Protein backbone atom coordinates (compact mmCIF):
# COMPACT_ATOMS: atom_id res chain seq x y z
CA UNK A 1 0.00 0.00 0.00
CA UNK A 2 1.59 3.21 -1.14
CA UNK A 3 -0.90 5.84 -0.09
CA UNK A 4 -3.11 7.10 2.67
CA UNK A 5 -6.35 8.70 1.72
CA UNK A 6 -7.88 10.57 4.53
CA UNK A 7 -11.54 11.10 5.09
CA UNK A 8 -13.21 12.10 8.30
CA UNK A 9 -16.92 11.68 7.87
CA UNK A 10 -16.78 8.14 6.60
CA UNK A 11 -20.36 7.52 7.56
CA UNK A 12 -21.91 9.65 4.89
CA UNK A 13 -24.16 9.42 1.90
CA UNK A 14 -21.32 8.56 -0.45
CA UNK A 15 -21.23 5.18 1.24
CA UNK A 16 -24.68 4.50 0.02
CA UNK A 17 -23.73 2.73 -3.17
CA UNK A 18 -26.54 0.93 -4.94
CA UNK A 19 -26.28 -2.83 -5.15
CA UNK A 20 -25.64 -4.14 -8.66
CA UNK A 21 -28.81 -5.14 -10.50
CA UNK A 22 -28.63 -8.88 -10.90
CA UNK A 23 -31.01 -11.77 -10.56
CA UNK A 24 -30.87 -13.57 -7.23
CA UNK A 25 -28.79 -16.76 -7.12
CA UNK A 26 -31.86 -18.99 -6.85
CA UNK A 27 -33.55 -17.48 -9.87
CA UNK A 28 -30.37 -17.74 -11.90
CA UNK A 29 -29.64 -21.30 -10.79
CA UNK A 30 -33.16 -22.52 -11.66
CA UNK A 31 -32.85 -21.34 -15.24
CA UNK A 32 -29.40 -22.91 -15.55
CA UNK A 33 -30.50 -26.17 -13.90
CA UNK A 34 -33.57 -26.44 -16.10
CA UNK A 35 -31.47 -25.81 -19.21
CA UNK A 36 -28.97 -28.49 -18.27
CA UNK A 37 -31.71 -31.03 -17.57
CA UNK A 38 -33.37 -30.19 -20.86
CA UNK A 39 -30.12 -30.68 -22.79
CA UNK A 40 -29.43 -33.93 -20.94
CA UNK A 41 -32.93 -35.28 -21.70
CA UNK A 42 -32.77 -34.19 -25.35
CA UNK A 43 -29.39 -35.84 -25.89
CA UNK A 44 -30.44 -39.02 -24.11
CA UNK A 45 -33.33 -39.24 -26.60
CA UNK A 46 -30.87 -38.70 -29.42
CA UNK A 47 -32.63 -35.52 -30.60
CA UNK A 48 -31.00 -32.50 -32.22
CA UNK A 49 -32.06 -28.93 -31.40
CA UNK A 50 -33.81 -28.81 -34.79
CA UNK A 51 -35.74 -32.02 -34.16
CA UNK A 52 -36.91 -31.06 -30.68
CA UNK A 53 -37.65 -27.54 -31.90
CA UNK A 54 -39.83 -28.89 -34.65
CA UNK A 55 -41.65 -31.14 -32.15
CA UNK A 56 -42.55 -28.24 -29.86
CA UNK A 57 -43.00 -25.59 -32.51
CA UNK A 58 -40.02 -23.34 -31.89
CA UNK A 59 -36.75 -22.48 -33.62
CA UNK A 60 -33.46 -24.14 -32.54
CA UNK A 61 -31.97 -20.81 -31.40
CA UNK A 62 -34.81 -20.31 -28.91
CA UNK A 63 -34.30 -23.82 -27.56
CA UNK A 64 -30.59 -23.19 -27.30
CA UNK A 65 -31.25 -20.07 -25.21
CA UNK A 66 -33.37 -22.16 -22.84
CA UNK A 67 -30.71 -24.88 -22.62
CA UNK A 68 -28.09 -22.24 -21.80
CA UNK A 69 -30.23 -20.90 -19.02
CA UNK A 70 -30.55 -17.54 -20.73
CA UNK A 71 -34.27 -17.71 -21.26
CA UNK A 72 -37.03 -19.09 -19.06
CA UNK A 73 -39.66 -21.03 -21.01
CA UNK A 74 -43.33 -20.19 -20.51
CA UNK A 75 -45.59 -22.83 -18.97
CA UNK A 76 -47.05 -23.83 -22.36
CA UNK A 77 -43.56 -24.43 -23.75
CA UNK A 78 -42.64 -26.44 -20.65
CA UNK A 79 -45.67 -28.65 -21.17
CA UNK A 80 -44.79 -29.20 -24.85
CA UNK A 81 -41.17 -29.99 -24.00
CA UNK A 82 -42.15 -32.46 -21.27
CA UNK A 83 -44.56 -34.14 -23.68
CA UNK A 84 -42.03 -34.32 -26.51
CA UNK A 85 -39.39 -35.80 -24.21
CA UNK A 86 -41.81 -38.23 -22.54
CA UNK A 87 -41.27 -36.91 -19.00
CA UNK A 88 -43.40 -35.09 -16.45
CA UNK A 89 -43.07 -31.33 -15.93
CA UNK A 90 -41.79 -32.08 -12.43
CA UNK A 91 -38.96 -34.15 -13.89
CA UNK A 92 -38.11 -31.32 -16.26
CA UNK A 93 -38.13 -28.80 -13.40
CA UNK A 94 -35.97 -31.20 -11.37
CA UNK A 95 -38.55 -31.52 -8.64
CA UNK A 96 -38.96 -35.26 -9.15
CA UNK A 97 -35.48 -36.18 -7.99
CA UNK A 98 -32.54 -34.35 -6.44
CA UNK A 99 -29.72 -33.64 -8.89
CA UNK A 100 -26.60 -35.77 -8.69
CA UNK A 101 -23.53 -34.30 -6.98
CA UNK A 102 -21.91 -33.81 -10.35
CA UNK A 103 -24.96 -32.08 -11.81
CA UNK A 104 -25.20 -29.81 -8.76
CA UNK A 105 -21.52 -28.87 -9.07
CA UNK A 106 -21.84 -28.19 -12.79
CA UNK A 107 -24.81 -25.92 -12.14
CA UNK A 108 -22.97 -24.18 -9.34
CA UNK A 109 -19.89 -23.57 -11.50
CA UNK A 110 -22.01 -22.31 -14.37
CA UNK A 111 -23.73 -19.92 -12.00
CA UNK A 112 -20.43 -18.69 -10.57
CA UNK A 113 -18.81 -18.20 -13.99
CA UNK A 114 -21.71 -16.08 -15.12
CA UNK A 115 -21.76 -13.94 -11.99
CA UNK A 116 -20.29 -10.44 -11.58
CA UNK A 117 -17.63 -11.71 -9.17
CA UNK A 118 -16.09 -14.10 -11.72
CA UNK A 119 -16.42 -11.42 -14.36
CA UNK A 120 -14.43 -9.03 -12.19
CA UNK A 121 -11.54 -11.50 -11.89
CA UNK A 122 -10.86 -11.36 -15.62
CA UNK A 123 -10.15 -15.11 -15.78
CA UNK A 124 -11.02 -17.36 -18.70
CA UNK A 125 -14.16 -19.44 -18.32
CA UNK A 126 -13.80 -23.17 -17.94
CA UNK A 127 -15.82 -25.17 -20.45
CA UNK A 128 -18.17 -27.33 -18.45
CA UNK A 129 -18.45 -30.79 -19.96
CA UNK A 130 -18.53 -34.41 -18.91
CA UNK A 131 -14.75 -34.50 -19.50
CA UNK A 132 -14.11 -32.09 -16.62
CA UNK A 133 -12.70 -34.29 -13.81
CA UNK A 134 -14.80 -34.42 -10.67
CA UNK A 135 -11.93 -33.21 -8.39
CA UNK A 136 -11.35 -30.18 -10.63
CA UNK A 137 -15.04 -29.42 -10.50
CA UNK A 138 -15.13 -29.74 -6.70
CA UNK A 139 -12.07 -27.52 -6.38
CA UNK A 140 -13.31 -24.75 -8.71
CA UNK A 141 -16.69 -24.61 -7.00
CA UNK A 142 -15.09 -24.71 -3.54
CA UNK A 143 -12.72 -21.84 -4.37
CA UNK A 144 -15.56 -19.72 -5.74
CA UNK A 145 -17.67 -20.28 -2.64
CA UNK A 146 -14.78 -19.44 -0.32
CA UNK A 147 -13.92 -16.27 -2.25
CA UNK A 148 -17.53 -15.17 -2.07
CA UNK A 149 -17.66 -15.89 1.68
CA UNK A 150 -14.50 -13.89 2.37
CA UNK A 151 -15.70 -10.91 0.36
CA UNK A 152 -18.99 -10.91 2.21
CA UNK A 153 -17.13 -11.01 5.49
CA UNK A 154 -15.11 -7.93 4.52
CA UNK A 155 -18.14 -5.79 3.87
CA UNK A 156 -18.75 -4.13 7.20
CA UNK A 157 -22.46 -4.08 7.89
CA UNK A 158 -23.99 -1.05 9.58
CA UNK A 159 -24.39 -3.27 12.62
CA UNK A 160 -20.68 -4.12 12.65
CA UNK A 161 -19.85 -0.46 12.20
CA UNK A 162 -22.04 0.45 15.16
CA UNK A 163 -20.44 -2.24 17.30
CA UNK A 164 -16.96 -1.05 16.35
CA UNK A 165 -17.94 2.52 17.25
CA UNK A 166 -19.30 1.37 20.60
CA UNK A 167 -16.18 -0.62 21.47
CA UNK A 168 -14.02 2.34 20.64
CA UNK A 169 -16.10 4.70 22.79
CA UNK A 170 -15.92 2.26 25.73
CA UNK A 171 -12.14 2.17 25.40
CA UNK A 172 -11.94 5.97 25.24
CA UNK A 173 -14.09 6.19 28.35
CA UNK A 174 -11.91 3.73 30.26
CA UNK A 175 -8.90 5.91 29.51
CA UNK A 176 -10.78 9.15 30.25
CA UNK A 177 -10.18 10.00 26.60
CA UNK A 178 -6.55 10.73 27.44
CA UNK A 179 -3.80 9.05 25.39
CA UNK A 180 -0.27 9.85 26.62
CA UNK A 181 1.30 8.07 23.63
CA UNK A 182 -0.29 10.53 21.17
CA UNK A 183 0.52 13.47 23.46
CA UNK A 184 4.19 12.39 23.42
CA UNK A 185 4.26 11.92 19.66
CA UNK A 186 2.79 15.41 19.20
CA UNK A 187 5.23 16.96 21.68
CA UNK A 188 8.23 15.40 19.91
CA UNK A 189 7.07 16.87 16.62
CA UNK A 190 6.62 20.32 18.19
CA UNK A 191 10.05 20.11 19.79
CA UNK A 192 11.61 19.15 16.46
CA UNK A 193 10.57 22.49 14.94
CA UNK A 194 11.11 24.50 18.12
CA UNK A 195 7.49 25.53 18.55
CA UNK A 196 6.93 26.52 22.17
CA UNK A 197 3.86 28.71 22.43
CA UNK A 198 1.01 30.33 20.57
CA UNK A 199 -1.36 29.09 17.89
CA UNK A 200 0.13 26.72 15.34
CA UNK A 201 0.43 28.73 12.13
CA UNK A 202 0.31 27.35 8.58
CA UNK A 203 3.98 28.27 8.42
CA UNK A 204 4.95 26.11 11.42
CA UNK A 205 2.88 23.26 10.04
CA UNK A 206 4.73 23.50 6.73
CA UNK A 207 7.96 23.32 8.77
CA UNK A 208 6.68 20.18 10.49
CA UNK A 209 5.87 18.56 7.15
CA UNK A 210 9.31 19.47 5.79
CA UNK A 211 10.99 18.16 8.94
CA UNK A 212 9.24 14.83 8.40
CA UNK A 213 10.45 14.83 4.80
CA UNK A 214 7.16 15.63 3.07
CA UNK A 215 6.49 18.20 0.39
CA UNK A 216 3.05 19.77 0.18
CA UNK A 217 1.09 20.04 -3.05
CA UNK A 218 -2.11 22.02 -3.30
CA UNK A 219 -4.14 20.77 -6.26
CA UNK A 220 -7.58 21.38 -7.68
CA UNK A 221 -8.31 17.78 -8.70
CA UNK A 222 -8.09 15.96 -5.38
CA UNK A 223 -10.23 12.79 -5.60
CA UNK A 224 -13.65 13.81 -4.32
CA UNK A 225 -13.80 10.94 -1.82
CA UNK A 226 -10.71 12.21 0.02
CA UNK A 227 -9.60 15.21 2.06
CA UNK A 228 -5.93 14.56 1.47
CA UNK A 229 -3.83 11.94 -0.28
CA UNK A 230 -0.34 11.01 0.85
CA UNK A 231 2.09 9.59 -1.69
CA UNK A 232 4.33 7.45 0.52
CA UNK A 233 6.64 6.59 -2.36
CA UNK A 234 7.64 10.17 -3.12
CA UNK A 235 6.73 11.59 0.29
CA UNK A 236 4.23 14.11 -1.01
CA UNK A 237 1.00 15.23 0.57
CA UNK A 238 -1.74 16.43 -1.75
CA UNK A 239 -4.29 18.89 -0.39
CA UNK A 240 -7.15 20.75 -1.97
CA UNK A 241 -6.87 24.36 -3.11
CA UNK A 242 -10.55 24.85 -2.47
CA UNK A 243 -11.45 27.21 0.33
CA UNK A 244 -14.87 25.69 0.68
CA UNK A 245 -13.98 22.82 2.99
CA UNK A 246 -15.75 22.57 6.35
CA UNK A 247 -12.48 21.55 7.87
CA UNK A 248 -9.59 23.54 9.22
CA UNK A 249 -6.92 23.00 6.55
CA UNK A 250 -4.34 22.73 9.35
CA UNK A 251 -6.19 19.75 10.84
CA UNK A 252 -6.42 18.05 7.45
CA UNK A 253 -2.67 18.28 6.97
CA UNK A 254 -1.82 17.33 10.55
CA UNK A 255 -4.07 14.28 10.34
CA UNK A 256 -2.35 13.23 7.13
CA UNK A 257 1.02 13.55 8.90
CA UNK A 258 -0.42 11.69 11.89
CA UNK A 259 -0.76 8.47 9.89
CA UNK A 260 2.93 8.67 9.12
CA UNK A 261 4.15 9.71 12.57
CA UNK A 262 1.99 7.10 14.32
CA UNK A 263 3.21 4.49 11.80
CA UNK A 264 -0.21 3.31 10.76
CA UNK A 265 -0.44 0.24 8.56
CA UNK A 266 -3.26 -0.34 6.11
CA UNK A 267 -6.29 -1.05 8.35
CA UNK A 268 -7.40 -4.69 8.39
CA UNK A 269 -10.87 -4.08 9.74
CA UNK A 270 -13.42 -1.34 10.09
CA UNK A 271 -12.64 -1.21 13.81
CA UNK A 272 -8.97 -0.60 13.07
CA UNK A 273 -9.85 2.04 10.52
CA UNK A 274 -11.93 3.84 13.16
CA UNK A 275 -9.26 3.68 15.83
CA UNK A 276 -6.67 5.05 13.40
CA UNK A 277 -9.04 7.92 12.68
CA UNK A 278 -9.41 8.60 16.41
CA UNK A 279 -5.62 8.50 16.78
CA UNK A 280 -4.90 10.96 13.96
CA UNK A 281 -7.68 13.30 15.15
CA UNK A 282 -6.15 13.19 18.61
CA UNK A 283 -2.65 13.74 17.28
CA UNK A 284 -3.76 16.76 15.22
CA UNK A 285 -5.59 18.26 18.20
CA UNK A 286 -2.56 17.66 20.44
CA UNK A 287 -0.44 19.68 17.99
CA UNK A 288 -2.95 22.53 17.66
CA UNK A 289 -3.57 22.57 21.42
CA UNK A 290 -0.35 21.26 22.99
CA UNK A 291 -0.84 19.46 26.28
CA UNK A 292 1.41 21.61 28.42
CA UNK A 293 0.17 24.99 27.21
CA UNK A 294 -3.48 23.92 27.19
CA UNK A 295 -3.36 22.41 30.66
CA UNK A 296 -1.69 25.56 32.05
CA UNK A 297 -4.39 27.63 30.37
CA UNK A 298 -7.15 25.43 31.82
CA UNK A 299 -5.64 25.39 35.30
CA UNK A 300 -5.55 29.17 35.38
CA UNK A 301 -9.17 29.25 34.24
CA UNK A 302 -10.14 26.69 36.87
CA UNK A 303 -8.42 28.71 39.63
CA UNK A 304 -10.39 31.75 38.50
CA UNK A 305 -13.59 29.65 38.19
CA UNK A 306 -13.83 30.80 34.58
CA UNK A 307 -13.45 27.68 32.43
CA UNK A 308 -15.05 28.33 29.03
CA UNK A 309 -14.71 26.44 25.76
CA UNK A 310 -14.80 29.73 23.81
CA UNK A 311 -11.67 30.88 25.60
CA UNK A 312 -9.81 27.73 24.56
CA UNK A 313 -11.06 28.23 21.02
CA UNK A 314 -9.83 31.81 20.92
CA UNK A 315 -6.50 31.25 22.67
CA UNK A 316 -5.45 28.51 20.26
CA UNK A 317 -7.29 29.68 17.15
CA UNK A 318 -9.21 26.46 16.61
CA UNK A 319 -12.87 25.65 15.96
CA UNK A 320 -15.33 25.39 18.83
CA UNK A 321 -15.67 21.69 18.08
CA UNK A 322 -11.92 21.11 18.28
CA UNK A 323 -11.72 23.11 21.51
CA UNK A 324 -14.64 21.23 23.11
CA UNK A 325 -13.26 17.87 22.04
CA UNK A 326 -9.77 18.72 23.26
CA UNK A 327 -11.27 19.69 26.61
CA UNK A 328 -12.49 16.10 27.05
CA UNK A 329 -8.90 14.81 26.53
CA UNK A 330 -7.49 16.88 29.36
CA UNK A 331 -10.35 17.65 31.79
CA UNK A 332 -10.39 14.39 33.72
CA UNK A 333 -6.68 13.60 33.59
CA UNK A 334 -5.42 17.05 34.56
CA UNK A 335 -8.33 18.88 36.21
CA UNK A 336 -10.15 15.97 37.85
CA UNK A 337 -13.37 16.89 36.05
CA UNK A 338 -15.48 14.13 34.48
CA UNK A 339 -17.34 15.37 31.42
CA UNK A 340 -19.40 14.65 28.33
CA UNK A 341 -19.32 15.91 24.76
CA UNK A 342 -21.97 15.85 22.06
CA UNK A 343 -22.30 16.80 18.44
CA UNK A 344 -25.99 16.77 17.60
CA UNK A 345 -27.68 17.54 14.28
CA UNK A 346 -30.60 19.98 14.26
CA UNK A 347 -32.89 16.99 13.68
CA UNK A 348 -31.90 15.80 17.16
CA UNK A 349 -29.72 12.93 15.97
CA UNK A 350 -26.36 12.26 17.68
CA UNK A 351 -23.35 12.38 15.35
CA UNK A 352 -20.59 12.10 17.93
CA UNK A 353 -20.65 11.72 21.66
CA UNK A 354 -18.38 10.87 24.55
CA UNK A 355 -18.91 10.65 28.28
CA UNK A 356 -17.19 9.54 31.44
CA UNK A 357 -19.47 11.39 33.85
CA UNK A 358 -22.38 8.93 34.01
CA UNK A 359 -24.74 10.85 31.76
CA UNK A 360 -27.12 8.45 30.01
CA UNK A 361 -27.02 8.72 26.23
CA UNK A 362 -29.73 7.03 24.17
CA UNK A 363 -28.41 3.76 22.73
CA UNK A 364 -29.56 1.04 20.36
CA UNK A 365 -29.38 -2.71 21.05
CA UNK A 366 -25.69 -2.79 20.08
CA UNK A 367 -24.89 0.00 22.54
CA UNK A 368 -24.29 2.48 19.73
CA UNK A 369 -25.38 6.06 20.31
CA UNK A 370 -24.57 7.50 16.88
CA UNK A 371 -27.83 7.97 15.01
CA UNK A 372 -29.99 8.00 18.14
CA UNK A 373 -32.26 10.94 18.99
CA UNK A 374 -31.19 12.99 22.01
CA UNK A 375 -33.83 14.06 24.55
CA UNK A 376 -35.47 17.26 23.34
CA UNK A 377 -35.05 18.85 26.80
CA UNK A 378 -31.26 18.48 26.87
CA UNK A 379 -29.04 21.50 26.32
CA UNK A 380 -27.77 20.06 23.04
CA UNK A 381 -31.36 20.27 21.67
CA UNK A 382 -32.66 23.35 23.51
CA UNK A 383 -29.80 25.43 22.08
CA UNK A 384 -31.48 25.26 18.65
CA UNK A 385 -34.46 27.18 20.08
CA UNK A 386 -32.37 30.04 21.43
CA UNK A 387 -32.63 33.20 19.31
CA UNK A 388 -29.06 34.28 20.10
CA UNK A 389 -26.93 31.88 18.06
CA UNK A 390 -23.66 33.66 18.78
CA UNK A 391 -23.31 33.24 22.53
CA UNK A 392 -22.94 30.06 24.51
CA UNK A 393 -26.19 28.65 25.82
CA UNK A 394 -25.97 27.23 29.34
CA UNK A 395 -28.53 25.10 31.08
CA UNK A 396 -29.00 22.84 34.09
CA UNK A 397 -30.80 19.61 33.24
CA UNK A 398 -32.26 17.24 35.83
CA UNK A 399 -32.00 13.68 34.54
CA UNK A 400 -32.58 10.27 36.15
CA UNK A 401 -28.75 10.02 36.40
CA UNK A 402 -28.46 13.34 38.25
CA UNK A 403 -28.28 17.04 37.47
CA UNK A 404 -25.87 18.19 34.76
CA UNK A 405 -24.79 21.64 33.67
CA UNK A 406 -24.04 21.97 29.98
CA UNK A 407 -22.81 24.66 27.66
CA UNK A 408 -23.60 24.54 23.97
CA UNK A 409 -23.43 26.48 20.77
CA UNK A 410 -24.39 25.86 17.20
CA UNK A 411 -22.17 25.71 14.13
CA UNK A 412 -23.20 25.38 10.52
CA UNK A 413 -21.42 23.05 8.11
CA UNK A 414 -22.29 21.75 4.66
CA UNK A 415 -24.13 18.86 6.36
CA UNK A 416 -26.41 21.28 8.19
CA UNK A 417 -26.71 22.96 11.57
CA UNK A 418 -25.12 21.18 14.54
CA UNK A 419 -24.92 21.82 18.25
CA UNK A 420 -21.65 21.22 20.04
CA UNK A 421 -21.73 20.92 23.77
CA UNK A 422 -19.84 19.84 26.82
CA UNK A 423 -21.39 19.12 30.16
CA UNK A 424 -20.40 18.21 33.70
CA UNK A 425 -22.14 16.81 36.78
CA UNK A 426 -23.59 19.45 39.12
CA UNK A 427 -20.72 19.05 41.63
CA UNK A 428 -18.21 20.37 39.07
CA UNK A 429 -20.09 23.34 37.69
CA UNK A 430 -18.39 25.70 40.15
CA UNK A 431 -15.32 25.86 37.86
CA UNK A 432 -17.22 27.06 34.80
CA UNK A 433 -18.27 30.41 33.44
CA UNK A 434 -22.03 30.44 32.87
CA UNK A 435 -22.90 28.52 36.05
CA UNK A 436 -25.20 31.39 37.14
CA UNK A 437 -27.64 30.61 34.33
CA UNK A 438 -31.33 30.53 35.22
CA UNK A 439 -32.10 28.04 32.44
CA UNK A 440 -33.33 24.77 33.86
CA UNK A 441 -34.88 21.74 32.24
CA UNK A 442 -36.09 18.31 33.29
CA UNK A 443 -35.60 15.11 31.32
CA UNK A 444 -36.93 11.68 32.24
CA UNK A 445 -35.57 9.96 29.10
CA UNK A 446 -35.29 7.05 28.36
CA UNK A 447 -38.84 6.96 29.80
CA UNK A 448 -40.84 7.19 26.55
CA UNK A 449 -43.33 9.62 28.11
CA UNK A 450 -40.53 12.19 28.45
CA UNK A 451 -40.37 13.23 24.82
CA UNK A 452 -40.53 10.11 22.64
CA UNK A 453 -44.32 9.73 22.62
CA UNK A 454 -46.62 12.69 21.99
CA UNK A 455 -48.67 14.16 24.85
CA UNK A 456 -52.03 12.38 25.31
CA UNK A 457 -54.24 15.26 24.18
CA UNK A 458 -52.26 15.80 21.01
CA UNK A 459 -52.20 12.08 20.31
CA UNK A 460 -55.98 11.84 20.77
CA UNK A 461 -56.43 14.62 18.22
CA UNK A 462 -54.08 13.31 15.53
CA UNK A 463 -53.40 9.63 16.05
CA UNK A 464 -54.26 7.78 12.84
CA UNK A 465 -54.58 11.02 10.86
CA UNK A 466 -50.95 11.71 10.08
CA UNK A 467 -48.85 10.14 7.37
CA UNK A 468 -45.38 11.66 7.40
CA UNK A 469 -42.89 10.61 4.76
CA UNK A 470 -39.69 9.89 6.62
CA UNK A 471 -36.37 11.29 5.55
CA UNK A 472 -34.05 8.27 5.44
CA UNK A 473 -30.92 8.50 7.55
CA UNK A 474 -29.05 6.74 4.81
CA UNK A 475 -25.64 7.81 6.13
CA UNK A 476 -26.14 5.67 9.21
CA UNK A 477 -27.94 2.74 7.69
CA UNK A 478 -26.16 2.23 4.42
CA UNK A 479 -23.97 -0.82 4.03
CA UNK A 480 -20.37 0.19 4.38
CA UNK A 481 -18.46 -0.24 1.18
CA UNK A 482 -15.57 -2.71 1.26
CA UNK A 483 -11.95 -1.69 1.00
CA UNK A 484 -9.16 -0.76 3.33
CA UNK A 485 -10.21 2.90 3.28
CA UNK A 486 -14.00 2.69 3.35
CA UNK A 487 -15.71 5.03 0.92
CA UNK A 488 -12.49 5.91 -0.85
CA UNK A 489 -12.31 5.10 -4.55
CA UNK A 490 -8.89 3.43 -4.89
CA UNK A 491 -8.86 3.59 -8.68
CA UNK A 492 -9.45 7.32 -8.50
CA UNK A 493 -6.67 7.73 -5.92
CA UNK A 494 -4.15 5.62 -7.86
CA UNK A 495 -4.90 7.42 -11.12
CA UNK A 496 -4.54 10.73 -9.32
CA UNK A 497 -1.14 9.75 -7.90
CA UNK A 498 -0.01 8.39 -11.26
CA UNK A 499 -0.96 11.60 -13.05
CA UNK A 500 0.72 13.83 -10.47
CA UNK A 501 3.93 11.84 -10.09
CA UNK A 502 4.49 12.11 -13.85
CA UNK A 503 4.21 15.90 -13.84
Ligand SMILES: [Zn+2]
Pocket residue numbers: 374375376377443444445450451452
Ligand atom coordinates in the same frame (compact mmCIF):
# COMPACT_ATOMS: atom_id res chain seq x y z
ZN1 LIG B 1 -36.63 13.23 26.81
